[in-house]
Amino acid sequence: MNRLFRRSERGDSRRGAESSLVSEVPVLEPGDPDVARARSGDHEAFTRLVEPLRREVHAHCYRMLGSVHDADDALQEALLRAWRGFGRFEGRSSVRNWLYAISTNACLDVVERRGRRALPVDLGPASTEVGEHVPRTDVAWLGPYPDARYEQREAVELAFVAALQHLPGNQRAALLLFEVLGFTAAEIADVMKTTVTSVNSALARARRVLTAKVGGPAGLPALSKVQDARVREVVAGYTAALERGDADAFVALLTEDVTWSMPPMPHWYRGRESVMDFVSRVPMTTCGAWRHVVTSANGQPAVACYLRREGEDRHDAWSITVLTLRDGLIAELTSFIGDDHFKLFALPLSLPATS
Template identity: 65%
Template sequence: MSEFSGRSAQSPAAEDPDLARARQGDGAAFTRLLAPLRRELHAHCYRMLGSTHDADDALQDGMLRAWRGLARFEGRSSLRSWLYTVVTRTCLDALETRDKRAMPVDLSPSSDRAVVSDAPLTDVAWLGPYADAGLAGGPAGPDARYEQREAVELAFVAALQHLPGNQRAALLLFEVLGFTPAEIAATMNTSVASVHSALQRARAIAAQRIPSPTQQQTLRKIDDARVREIVADYSSALERGDADALVALLTEDVTWSMPPLPGWYHGLAAVTDFAVRVPLTGCGSWRHVPISANGQPAIAAYLRRDEAASTYDRWAINVLTLREERIVEITSFIGSEHFEPFGLPVSLT
């Protein structure tokens, strides 16, 4: 079945005047049709690929495919479900030539002590952070199991990287978007039996790797003001070099990882040793901007290595994972390339 036929078990939407214009080659009409769906389609590409940059490319490629095939869209399904079919197949094509996205925990055991000489691994495809501004918080469909923001949480996206492409797509289409097995089979050019098999295997792996409760569930139990306070206290502790204040925010089994550095730390003793020897005393001065990333509280960290310098430069996006009111995981995505999707400045004074 062609991806441009638009056949689906979902009920078709009422004919949109812009759809008729777009079929006749009106690019502005196509842009208007796409505008309300672009954010969620981009998030879907990120879930599939684990990288904002790859998601940008896949969405652009997918929308080009949709534009070229729009004249053959029969309208037997909603435009939304048809576009999800197009971008899902685009992502599956991309996965055939790309390595899965990794986290440091996937590559080596944790370190007991700070590894001061840790060097970046440039030959690894690393999972990246996601700028979630504007992403809806509720379910994407009435039959979806996961909320849209739950499905961009770090643990969720990291778990997806351990699934083959077909299982990853099936899980997302079923659990996040609420597609039926028949619709998924049509999207992936396979049988319903194959979809059920892929879902069964994907759920087994996801159950082992996706923690419960999710971060969205945890955050709903914590007052928003308290979450902001935790973020502010974390930032202040780093900026003041206050180890005791930082440790007071952490759980006993806290982890800290810093892709693209391969080393990572597990447990309060190891994390404290790393924090004291590296970010608190061995880097320079810090300034922080509170943000949201992957549906979680996060901080954009700016570093001034030379005290004589007048600016703090982009260093890392720190994503915090909370358990109750303490930090159970810090993931520092090092690299200035992560800042642009968040609309953050190049430097701070």
């Protein structure tokens, strides 16, 4: 996030090279022989052109929409539109930029129909006491993103994607195209069928919102600034503390202002004392026995949590918990509850009970 804002502060008006936040996939130029073949109706040639771009464009759709499922649908729609319209590809830009333009408009159609996705912290104040809560099914919840080898961490961090959801679709698209993908304002205007003045206005408003949400140039520390050894230590400590029921060890890993949210549950907790009260009264005492599998999501450390209730002979998938670290401690826990998330991460839905 810091890098994004630093680039814009320099006032760069043209980005001839690819952004450092996108993939190393070669840019396919109009002179590529497969372009001519695809324009003449060769679907295999079209597939060779777009397949190397599929993963990074999917990540773009996720940033726009905050949901892997929505990103899947938007990508498929974009590829269909690209194939149907490839005969009209004029070669004024790379195939990559052309596909990003189509996918952005496919995402904008989804945003117009569905609106934005949310986290519990967007819906109301933190809970002041632990109580019974039920899932909210009337909210379109933000979801986690299984890691991709192409994206650098700042581009898919949970806080960044969540902040994007507070922007109208046009501002969201303009910011991502300009800051992450390196499009110029003129190119964005062409994509969005508007004027350069409108694009610059949308960018200015988007930056103000993101500055308020994630701190702008100060921002959230990028995960890359936290040494990998400390990340492993924190994740191991987190899983061990929950499995042992060691509340003191757990709280020692938290910042003073830590938050814990659990979509689709609407309640969330802020501060060590509140989180400690919750973890002592619920996960460590009344839920059952926990097992964990370390994974990663949104370019951040994450833990797949499995729960075995009393009398059962297996641990069942419960949540994917994404950990946001600051200064070597856990500043945010976001537990995405539901076994549907496990399928996205190619994780088993159950683990055998251990003695």
